[in-house]
Amino acid sequence: MSNAYVCHFNVQPIYNELEGKSPQRMNQVGRITTVLCIVVYISTATSGYLLFGKDTESDVLTNFDKDLGIRFSSTLNYIVRVGYILHLVLVFPVVHFSLRQTVDALVFEGSAPLSESRKRSLTLTVILLGMIYFGSTMIPNIWTAFKFTGATTAVSLGFTFPSLVALRLSHRGQGLSLGEKFLSWLMLVLAVVVSIVGVIGNIYSLKSQSQ
Structure with missing residues (x-):
């Protein structure tokens, strides 16, 4: 649930563009696509392991760059x-x-x-x-982009922006309890710290690899 905004950020704008939309129909679409994704992911992981065994890469696509x-x-x-x-x-x-x-x-x-x-x-x-x-x-390596995107954009979408929205609503009179305010501030601080540490770690990793 904490990663819902990261993985499915486009659900709401797409939902607003649909004709004859309703929460029930959208929930049905979500359930069907979730089941399909699970089946595809399990099939891909199982097939990759059966084909390559212990040589399976974290990105299984890289295994298909050579003679099998x-x-x-x-x-x-x-x-x-x-x-x-x-x-x-x-x-x-x-x-x-x-x-x-x-x-x-x-x-x-x-x-x-x-x-x-x-x-x-x-x-x-x-x-x-x-x-x-x-x-x-x-960018020579796609994983470099993924690392920095995860440390910045993903953290912002999943944790920084939701906590800021909650705090902004609190200032506008949408009363939050003391516990909710504490959790919002805690999530905001942790998100900023994790993002900074992630970016620094990625930069250090790149420098170490270049040496």
């Missing part, structure tokens, strides 16, 4: 790569949706909704894609 020592090894490698490409194609619109909405709200505050301006939507998409592709070429 089995029949039709190259064919299987290409199937996995194509499957991952299809995965990215299907996931990208869902993830990019929230990013584009957030940037639009920050840059074009007070303007018409993004859904009513195809030109602005296309322009933002092209600019953001260009920045993403440029950044990806500058």
Whole structure:
């Protein structure tokens, strides 16, 4: 539950865009997708371990960059790569949706909704894609990006922002009990400390590897 905002930050904006929406239907969608994800994750983990055994990498995709020592090894490698490409194609619109909405709200505050301006939507998409592709070429290892994203963005979405929202509501008269205020401040302080320690640790790790 503590990571709900991190893993499913795009549920609310997507829900607001649906026609004929209702909490019951959305809950049903959530249950179905959760079951499907569990099945896919278990199948992937089990298949990777059965195929590679103790040589299974933390990112099982890296295991498919070499000869597997089995029949039709190259064919299987290409199937996995194509499957991952299809995965990215299907996931990208869902993830990019929230990013584009957030940037639009920050840059074009007070303007018409993004859904009513195809030109602005296309322009933002092209600019953001260009920045993403440029950044990806500058980072040699995807895990480097994951580490810093986890230490900053993930912590902010999951812990820093929720605690700030709770404290802001308290100042606006939405009475919080003394215990709730204490927990909000505690979560905020811990989130900031964890984020700082995580960033410093990642930088130290990169320097150690370079040496």
